[in-house]
């Protein structure tokens with residue numbers, strides 16, 4: 001009897017609190033009703049084990065948004081509005097809304113420009129922007145070109161062997177090294193710093209943070225920390241933080257000894273120097289914050305950039321027609337035939353630098369336009385930043401007058417927005433002509449979502465394009481690429497935060513100048 005009374009009391013209290021809560025948030029829940037939602041169950045909402053058991057969310061998003069442009073998805077009691085239509089996305093992204101990680105990535109990535117809320121983000125953005133000025137980017141190109149050249153050398157041992165290798169690990173290490181030198185002023189050759197484990201740790205971090213978002217039982221900090229320790233993932237967290245921590249500590253010591261920046265004479269405005277200077281002006285930039293700011297820039301910049309280089313190389317290897325020159329000029333001998341059958345991308349490169357010249361900053365800045373089209377088209381189809389999260393600060397009115405409630409999580413699925421038939425005639429086909437000047441002009445302004453739009457769009461847009469151009473141009477300049485993959489089918493892709501290839505990036509390299517290209 002007593003037990004029954006206790007239970008009845010608890011149930012009454014629970015229902016009363018619930019009623020008061022819903023009455024207070026009545027408008028919020030009324031507005032949510034405007035959007036379709038799959039059948040919802042108590043406690044779990046729309047969460048189905050099949051949705052998020054694996055590390056692949058692509059099918060889930062495709063299924064959910066198959067017949068809807070907008071959909072509310074409930075993760076337990078928490079709603080997320082999923083969007084894939086350009087007009088809706090544009091309205092939301094042009095507002096000053098925050099990314100909503102709810103601190104769920106803090107153990108991995110701390111707090112910095114990517115995760116901070118508006119007030120702190122503004123400080124980070126102001127601080128970091130000078131590191132991405134045209135003047136600085138021009139200087140970074142020397143590092144891009146030197147590291148790309150080293151990558152070409154690494155591939156030498158595979159070239160001509162007929163063996164396919166998965167290019168991604170090599171590209172990833174190159175991108176981490178490039179960003180370390182440009183952003184942190186640390187030359188891996190001179191400092192002997194080890195970057196190999198960083199890429200793997202980063203991949204684990206990204207996948208884990210996303211998984212935590214859809215696993216409410218992992219939300220409590222203490223449970224997640226225990227999970228990290230017991231699952232052996234803590235070692236990846238440590239690997240990720242080690243490098244930026246060392247660099248911050250070393251730079252502070254150098255500054256204190258007044259010997260800063262002797263390692264890299266051009267680094268006076270590289271990110272780490274800007275951060276260390278800020279430390280003296282604003283006490284919020286503690287050593288930990290500096291480490292985390294660095295970690296977030298390196299993490300955001302290296303994976304995305306590396307994935308796009310790997311995808312572009314694979315697409316060029318698959319699309320021999322893009323590599324093959326449009327016109328036949330000579331037909332006489334086998335040798336002539338080889339000269340004629342050059343890739344379109346390769347022709348653009350050789351017209352610029354000949355067969356043996358070195359690449360310069362000017363080449364990357366002002367030329368290689370067709371290669372840039374290939375890079376941008378690859379981003380459209382396989383954008384590493386496949387989806388992003390936002391949290392509305394206030395109500396927003398969409399183009400058709402639907403009101404989006406304040407304080408709502410928004411999931412923007414770029415991967416699907418990039419396949420909008422209203423924007424791209426044949427969106428499932430890889431076609432660099434989608435990024436010709438005329439094609440861009442024919443689409444609504446700002447509809448290129450590759451680097452996002454609005455106040456929180458990518459700070460490293462130009463950096464990424466230049467760095468991608470350098471690596472791909474140098475590889476294509478030296479090697480002809482081919483692959484056993486005939487088509488990168490949708491089922492070969494998977495998605496965590498990034499789009500990845502389930503079949504890797506298997507590419508066969510053949511020396512350009514000595515042998516006739518294969519598969520032609």
Ligand code: HEM
Nearest residue numbers: 113300301304305308385388451452456457458459460464
């Ligand atoms: C192909 C390569 C890249 C792609 C596709 C990419 C894409 C993106 C996207 C979609 C966002 C999110 C914008 C939003 O939430 O609205 C972003 C943010 C960001 N990216 Fe990139 N990015 C790339 C390379 C880089 C590089 C190389 C760097 C730095 C060296 C970088 C640094 C950042 C930073 C710091 C942010 C946060 C900006 C902010 O909150 O103000 N990214 N990027």
